[in-house]
Amino acid sequence: xxxxxxxxxxxxxxxxxxxxxxxxxxxxxxxxxxxxxxxxxxxxxxxxxxxxxxxxxxxxxxxxxxxxxxxxxxxxxxxxxxxxxxxxxxxxxxxxxxxxxxxxxx
Amino acid sequence: xxxxxxxxxxxxxxxxxxxxxxxxxxxxxxxxxxxxxxxxxxxxxxxxxxxxxxxxxxxxxxxxxxxxxxxxxxxxxxxxxxxxxxxxxxxxxxxxxxxxxxxxxxxxxxxxxxxxxxxxxx
Numbered sequence: 001x002x003x004x005x006x007x008x009x010x011x012x013x014x015x016x017x018x019x020x021x022x023x024x025x026x027x028x029x030x031x032x033x034x035x036x037x038x039x040x041x042x043x044x045x046x047x048x049x050x051x052x053x054x055x056x057x058x059x060x061x062x063x064x065x066x067x068x069x070x071x072x073x074x075x076x077x078x079x080x081x082x083x084x085x086x087x088x089x090x091x092x093x094x095x096x097x098x099x100x101x102x103x104x105x106x
Numbered sequence: 107x108x109x110x111x112x113x114x115x116x117x118x119x120x121x122x123x124x125x126x127x128x129x130x131x132x133x134x135x136x137x138x139x140x141x142x143x144x145x146x147x148x149x150x151x152x153x154x155x156x157x158x159x160x161x162x163x164x165x166x167x168x169x170x171x172x173x174x175x176x177x178x179x180x181x182x183x184x185x186x187x188x189x190x191x192x193x194x195x196x197x198x199x200x201x202x203x204x205x206x207x208x209x210x211x212x213x214x215x216x217x218x219x220x221x222x223x224x225x226x227x228x
Contacts, residue, residue, distance in 0.1 A: 001169070034214040036153075043202055043221050044153065049214035087153055091206070091213035095168040096143075096155040 002026050002090050006099035013104060017078045021102045023071045023088035032092035035064055035073045038101075039084045047086075048073060075104075108132040110203050110219035118197075118226050124190040128203030128219055135179050135186050136162055139209035142186045144177060146199040147221075154199075158206060159186055193226045200224075 003026035013019050023033065031051040036044035046055045048064035051071060061076045075082055083106055088099040114126035128142070135142055141158040148154075157167035159177045167175045176189040190197060200221040207216045 032213060036215070043204075043218035044215070045218070046214055046216055049216075050212040053212065055216070089153075089155075089215070094166045095157075095170075096206075098153040098155065101152045 001095055002029060002093060002097050004088055004090055004097050004099040006086075006088055006102050008102060009100065010103040010105060012106070013078055014106065015078055015080060018074065018076045019078060019104065020075075021073045021086055021088075021104075023066075023073070023099050025069045025071075025090055028068045029090040029092035031067050032090055033064075033066065033071045034089045034091060035062075036087045036089065037082075037084045038087065044087060080106075108205060108217045110205065110217055112201060112203050112219045112222040114222060114224070116223060116225060118193055118224060119228050120194055120226055121192055124188070124193050124197060124201075124224055124226070126188045126201055126203075126222065126224070127185050128187070130184050130186070130205075133205065133217075134181075135184055136181050139207070141206035141208055141213075142177075142179065143204045143206050143215065144188045145202045145204055145215075147202070148196075148199045156188065156190075156201075160208075195226050198224065198226045 005024045033051045035048040038044040052064045086102045109131045141160045143158040144156040159165045162179045174191045179186045202221045204215045204218040
């Protein structure tokens with residue numbers, strides 16, 4: 001299985017800040033890396049797919065980059081609704097695997 | 107708009123079989139462009155991928171669960187289902203059904219159900 005490791009596990013920030021979350025794969029996933037946002041009690045929602053493609057309807061303050069084993073999710077100009085838990089996921093091979101999550105707190 | 111909705115018992119006894127159904131609207135479970143998936147999340151923990159079915163009969167399961175899992179499709183009802191046998195308290199989780207879009211070869215989970223909590227307890 002490909003192990004996905006996110007850092008940090010939690011992060012405190014303020015409205016208007018720019019934050020970066022990192023995801024590292026234990027072996028290459030090429031660009032098959034997706035980012036999801038999960039709010040408390042809700043299903044995850046895809047933000048970024050294929051490492052850097054913005055899902056339709058997602059604000060442009062979210063961006064993704066990387067390839068191979070190292071990826072980042074950047075959120076610019078944090079808004080109150082962005083405080084949530086973020087997960088990376090590889091879809092390069094089976095079984096699909098998720099990172100452990102990064103909780104973004106105020 | 108594609109919508110998915112999980113249904114099934116919220117309480118299952120240890121050693122019994124957990125059975126959930128996902129009803130899909132706005133899309134067809136027969137479509138070869140999508141993988142119909144199950145993911146679970148124990149309370150307060152992260153996401154675990156269980157497996158998927160595609161082309162109505164091809165499946166792939168997480169090896170950690172493979173001996174206990176079956177995913178199947180009912181095309182007449184546009185539903186897909188999850189069965190997990192011999193459950194223990196460790197199987198207590200919110201279970202999500204989701205669609206993985208592979209139509210453009212990017213492969214990501216674009217639609218999710220709201221999730222259903224299944225508790226394993228006597």
